[in-house]
Amino acid sequence: MNKKILITGATGLIGSELVKLCRAEGISVNYFTTDREKIEKTEDYYGYYWNPKKGEIDVAAFEGVSAIVNLVGATISKRWTRSYKKVIMDSRVKSMNLIYETLQKIDHAIEHFISASGISVYPNSKTKLYTEENKEVDDSFLAKVVVAWEAAASQFKNLGMEVSKVRTGMVLAKDDGALPQIVKPIKLGLGAPLGSGEQWQSWIHIKDIAGIYLFLLKNQHEGEFNAVAPNPVINKKLTKQIAIQLDRPLWLPNIPAFVIKLLLGEMSILVLEGQLVSSRKIQELGYNFKFYNIESALQDLL
Template sequence: MMKKVLITGATGLIGSELVRQCHRDGIAVNYLTTSKEKIENTENYKGFYWNPKKAEIDIKAFEDVTTIINLVGASISKRWTKHYKKIILESRVETINLLYETLQKIDYNIVHFITASGVSIYPNSKTRLYTEEDTEVDDTFLAKVVLAWEAAAAKFKNSGMEVSKVRTGVVLDKNEGAFPKLVKPIKLGVGAPLGSGEQWQSWIHIQDIAGIYLFLLKNQLEGKYNAVAPNPVQNKKMIKMIASKLDSPLWLPNIPDFALKLLLGEMSVLVLEGQLVSSQKIEQLGYKFKFYNLENALQDLL
């Protein structure tokens, strides 16, 4: 029988690429969407409506599914007002709770729950290399979100499922997410490193982040996994490499911390802080990165 997976956030940045890779490997996808207009129904791609705010979910979504991959969550790159911070947190925790509570009421064959998470759980550091064994947690808002996210996912263990948490770095994609925002000023000739430029960017190419989910799914691997490429770079190096690929000179000084804090408020931690994160665990288990270093990732994206 064809393997079938249920994906939340299937139409988002990572979800779209993951669906493509699942279909390539003969895995059927059910997906949950809050928009009735986005419901499709083909043999290997079926949409089902849910409304986590009202605790509504179409339980037919779980039929014949053996794994749930949870990618849903409001964007963190909108200004963090008090109200929006609540949305960021609830969009991650409430959705997991709804999935969990629904499964308590129905018969199911699900053996594996895989959820997105973030490397922002690790404290900001310019020198420390973080592995999945590290238990220190940063004191930022995002680290608290990741803690709550992972705690909500851990409950699925009580139902006898394997649980995997994918701690994601900065996802590089040609059209969406952080990368086009980095490229645009450089293309316009006004690019510059951010803050000191020494903060680490533990990045990953879109094809590899989806590839890691697929690898965990196929091998039914549980536990925490850092989803970052093997060669993180500092912000100033990333900016220089993009500029050199685009043949666009960098002539402006670094953009100072205070200017970014003024412009972005609390979410300036996204660009001013960083973590040096190890990908060794997933590599040792046999995942082969398509984009091992930034040079070949940029070759593909630019």
């Protein structure tokens, strides 16, 4: 493909994997960074400075670009103080608003806007299977973030673009994200299911989440898409499968929910609650998962 795209959050967990895929496919990547010293300039990977907090952006980044993939956002795996909640929200919404306002003022040829989103928009449930058709919204802080995130993405339709929202599950990667944190106590022989252990974890392998972004880019599909593997697992099974893969015993009782709430505060919903989420829509469009079940994913990553 002879194409150029712009990625925000290109050096993050998903972004760096997507950059690799794009370059392998002959897609040139422009990217934004807030660190001028980290700007790389090669034939197919070109960095530009921006600072969404200050409203600063290098408009040259949009030249020759046909699509934007928006992956920027502060980590949610840091204690949710009142001030940090604002950072989580602003890092997602303000950055998109800056791009939107900039594109209103310049000539560009961008046809497609793809934004990260989250399955945490769906209410916590042990029994309901959520598809993209479901309109119920959870009352949690993270759900409010997703609603604001997706509303900020939707405004790009006003500029005549197709808009895609990628509702991402728990991304499993070897050295970053949730998996190393889950693995650590199990490696030490101190692993145990969290809370009831019955809460769903709709996960996805890092290669598949990057693959879904590339698939949406190449086929210009628009709308909401659940980016989760076809076979979600409950927390108890995930813990057990990691222990099997690492050949470590699981002898401790479940860690009570109240202990986790004391340790993590409001952020405890990340591990104590979950949603059973369907991947059928993206599969029916033709995306073939590399990792369908947790066993093969963990075998690859551990």
